[in-house]
Amino acid sequence: MNLPTINKKRITELLKQDKRLDGRTPFQYRDIKIETNVSNKAEGSARVTIGKTEVIAGVKMATQTPYTDHDDEGTMTTSMELSPICGERYELGPPKINAIEIARVVDRGLRESGFIDWKKLCITPKEKVWSINIDIYCINDDGSALDASALAALVALKTARFPEYDKETDTINYGEFTDTPLPLTKNQALSMTFYKIGDSLILDPNREEEDASEARLTLAIAKPEKDRIISAMQKGGQTPMTADELIKIIEQSEKNYDEKFPEIEKKIKDLMK
Amino acid sequence: MPYEKRADGREMNELRPIQAKVGVVPNADGSALFGAGKTIAIAAVYGPKPLHPAHMKKADTGIIRCEYNMLPFSVTERARPGPSRRSKEISMITENALAGVIDLKRFPGTVIDVQIMIVQADAGTRCAGINAAAMALAHAGIVMKEMISSVAIGKIDDKIATDITKEEEDYHDGEGPTDIPFTITSNSKEITHLQLDGYIQTHRFKESIEAAKIACEKLNEIQIRALKGEEIDENKEKEK
Numbered sequence: 155m156n157l158p159t160i161n162k163k164r165i166t167e168l169l170k171q172d173k174r175l176d177g178r179t180p181f182q183y184r185d186i187k188i189e190t191n192v193s194n195k196a197e198g199s200a201r202v203t204i205g206k207t208e209v210i211a212g213v214k215m216a217t218q219t220p221y222t223d224h225d226d227e228g229t230m231t232t233s234m235e236l237s238p239i240c241g242e243r244y245e246l247g248p249p250k251i252n253a254i255e256i257a258r259v260v261d262r263g264l265r266e267s268g269f270i271d272w273k274k275l276c277i278t279p280k281e282k283v284w285s286i287n288i289d290i291y292c293i294n295d296d297g298s299a300l301d302a303s304a305l306a307a308l309v310a311l312k313t314a315r316f317p318e319y320d321k322e323t324d325t326i327n328y329g330e331f332t333d334t335p336l337p338l339t340k341n342q343a344l345s346m347t348f349y350k351i352g353d354s355l356i357l358d359p360n361r362e363e364e365d366a367s368e369a370r371l372t373l374a375i376a377k378p379e380k381d382r383i384i385s386a387m388q389k390g391g392q393t394p395m396t397a398d399e400l401i402k403i404i405e406q407s408e409k410n411y412d413e414k415f416p417e418i419e420k421k422i423k424d425l426m427k
Numbered sequence: 428m429p430y431e432k433r434a435d436g437r438e439m440n441e442l443r444p445i446q447a448k449v450g451v452v453p454n455a456d457g458s459a460l461f462g463a464g465k466t467i468a469i470a471a472v473y474g475p476k477p478l479h480p481a482h483m484k485k486a487d488t489g490i491i492r493c494e495y496n497m498l499p500f501s502v503t504e505r506a507r508p509g510p511s512r513r514s515k516e517i518s519m520i521t522e523n524a525l526a527g528v529i530d531l532k533r534f535p536g537t538v539i540d541v542q543i544m545i546v547q548a549d550a551g552t553r554c555a556g557i558n559a560a561a562m563a564l565a566h567a568g569i570v571m572k573e574m575i576s577s578v579a580i581g582k583i584d585d586k587i588a589t590d591i592t593k594e595e596e597d598y599h600d601g602e603g604p605t606d607i608p609f610t611i612t613s614n615s616k617e618i619t620h621l622q623l624d625g626y627i628q629t630h631r632f633k634e635s636i637e638a639a640k641i642a643c644e645k646l647n648e649i650q651i652r653a654l655k656g657e658e659i660d661e662n663k664e665k666e667k
Contacts, residue, residue, distance in 0.1 A: 193547040194465060196500035206453045210546065212500025233508060237496065239471045239542035241454045246494060272587055289499040289508060291544065293469070294452045328503035 169354035176360065181410055183358040187423050188305065190313045197331065198314025202306040204300040204358060206296035209308035212289050212337075213314040217324060220276070221284040228275020230286040232261035234303055240292040241361075257290065259286075259388045260304045260345070263374030264288075264311070267343035267385035267408065275336035282324060286311070286336070297360040300372060304345035309422055311336060343374040343385045344415055348403045350395060355403060368393035371403055375411050382411055430475040430584035430599050435464075435592065442578070442590045442663035444641055447558075447653035449566040455542075457567025459653070461559035462660075463590055465549035470559035475537035490535030493541040494554050495519040501548040517553045518543075524557050524610040524620035525564065528571045539569065550593040551579040554608050557620065562650050563618065574613040576646035580635045581606055584629050587634045589642045602626075609639035613647045616640060 172180055184205030192199040196212035220227060225258045234257035239271075247259070248252050264270065275284040290303045290311065316334045320326035349359045349367035352423060359367060369391035384404075389395065395403075431438065443464030452458035455471035462468070478484045495517040500504045510518075516598050520545065529539070541563065543556040554577035561575045581591030584601030596604050605625025611618055627635065 166491065193467075193498070193500050195503050195547060199500055208452075210498075212498065214500050214505035216505065233499075235508065237542065237544075238470070238473065238494065238540060239452060239455070239496075239544055242473050242476075287505050289505075291498060293544075294454050296454065326504075 155269045159232055161362055161371040163364055165366045166352040166354070169351055172371060174356070175362070180354060180356045181406060182304065184360075186305075186421070188309055188425060190309060190425050195329070196310070196311070197317060198310045198336075200306045200309035200313065202302045202309070204298050204302045207298055207302050208293040209292050209306045210293060210301060211303065211310040213310045214287045215314070215317055215326070216285050216287065216288070217277065217282050217319070218285045218327065219281065219386045220279075224272070226276045226279040226283070227272035228270075228284040228286065230261065230265065230270065230288065232257045232264070232288045232290070232307065234260065234290040234292075236295060236299065236344055236427060237290050240295040243297075255390065256300050256303050258402075259300060259372050259386070260288075260290065260307050261324060262386040262388070263304055263343050263345045263372075264307060265386075267374060269343060269376075270311075270342040271337035271339055277321065284316075295361065297362075297364040298347070299343050301347050301358065302373070307417070308342065308344070309425065312338065312422065312426060340422055341376050341378045341385070342419075343376040343416060344411075345372055345373040345374045346410060349404070350391070350393065350399065355399065355406070367391065369395055371395065371400070373403070373407050373408060375415075377411070382408055430586050430598060430601060433514065433588060434594050439586055440638055440641060442645060443592070444665055445646070445649050445659060445664065447484040447562065447649050447659040449562055449653055449656075451643060451658060455563070455567070457563045457569070458579065459559045459562035459566055461482060461555050461562060463551055463555055464549055464592060466551050466555045467545070467547040468552060468555035468559040469523045469544050470556065472539060472560070472563040472569070473542070474539035474567075475534040475569070476540070478538040482536075484536050487532065487535055489531040489537040489539060491522050491526050491529060491531065491539045493518045493525065493543065493560065493646070495521055495543045495545070495553065497545045497548060497552065499546045518540070519552065520620055520622065521557055521560060524577065525560060527617070527619040528561075528573050528612060529564065529573055530570055530572060533570060539564070543547060547592070550591055550596050550606075552610070553577070554579050554610070556578050557610055558646060558650065565654050572649060573615065574647055575610050575619055576611040576613065576643035576650060578639055578642040578646060579606055579608040580638050580642070582625065582631070582635070583646070587631070587638050589638050607635050607639075609636070610644040611639060613643075
């Protein structure tokens with residue numbers, strides 16, 4: 155965005171030797187920390203930090219009339235804000251396209267993996283279903299807000315508990331939680347975004363690297379059975395990617411999934427105890 | 428039923444357990460977290476920096492611009508994201524509360540942006556926001572004539588209570604709830620912000636000022652400790 159050309163040149167040159175300014179290897183993540191219960195008013199919430207990047211997400215439940223084409227399924231809305239708190243470059247006002255894109259990519263990753271059992275969110279077919287609202291806020295943006303957002307949203311959903319609900323009067327007793335978790339399946343997809351800088355690919359860019367990148371590809375990967383599956387994909391940025399690059403990304407993502415994600419999943423599991 | 432004992436067991440003049448910490452937003456020039464009981468606010472300061480749009484620019488002074496933002500999941504029923512009439516008003520009174528202690532004349536033509544997020548709300552969010560913002564300004568190294576501290580004094584039934592919770596705000600027996608948020612400067616004890624929701628007998632108003640002064644003195648002490656680098660969490664201290 156506002157990156158001096160000289161920094162971009164340096165980042166690109168270094169990457170040719172598989173090196174990065176902060177000493178990491180191309181596919182090495184910064185420290186990932188996950189916390190839950192950011193807000194006790196939320197049905198579920200989480201904080202994710204990746205290096206200096208911090209994102210919080212909260213889940214609020216409500217009821218609504220279902221959409222006519224899915225009249226026995228619950229709904230979900232995901233929104234994301236990169237507000238001025240998280241960096242000097244961000245301005246006041248409703249979410250701009252970069253935040254909207256993050257929200258949509260996160261939403262798709264959760265939705266398309268079959269992670270949520272929509273039918274179990276139905277209260278009365280054609281009349282009343284649960285709606286899930288996921289709100290994601292970036293507190294400090296030092297790159298990789300997208301992957302941090304996806305992880306925070308996932309953990310917030312996993313920690314969420316239904317509020318008390320009276321079916322007769324259709325009223326939610328907000329603030330009183332049941333012990334019932336949301337109807338989630340094993341198809342838990344984790345998001346991984348590759349960034350292209352020059353001819354190199356990296357994971358988890360910091361702010362400068364993200365600015366230096368010309369294109370990116372987000373994959374939501376799950377392993378419900380033996381095989382790893384990609385449940386959502388989105389290319390960002392204007393620079394095209396070659397088929398070779400795509401294949402390289404898929405191969406690297408499999409490797410990365412096996413190396414990095416057990417650790418993340420363990421962190422999530424430990425939090426759920 | 429008269430309000431004799433506070434639901435959380437506090438004395439009438441006792442603050443909730445306080446959390447205070449600076450440097451929570453590394454990107455910002457200054458930042459702070461302030462919590463009172465279950466209310467948690469974070470604030471970040473960017474500036475002084477050139478002001479856009481230019482027509483807002485003032486040749487002889489800088490301006491301060493605050494944005495109070497209650498996150499959708501900070502309250503029981505999801506709050507609609509984005510500015511509301513309520514949040515705009517609170518942003519303005521926060522600006523007014525802070526402007527008095529900053530020597531804005533030192534920064535002509537610039538703006539100091541103060542971003543406040545309420546992460547978890549249990550009443551007193553504007554006060555928590557102001558406390559966090561004041562700490563963030565000091566943390567940013569912006570010259571302040573003095574510190575400010577903010578507290579919501581309540582009259583619950585006929586009792587003057589310090590730092591009231593949502594539960595107390597919803598107490599409707601007897602005289603019901605009255606919410607009187609104060610912001611007071613640390614040295615000259617001037618009041619830079621005052622509101623009142625509910626009612627109070629004129630002859631009892633002085634009691635609320637006294638309660639606010641005492642509470643703000645304690646808050647100021649905590650703010651200063653946090654600004655010296657201490658991470659304060661009285662919730663944890665209590666557990667021990």
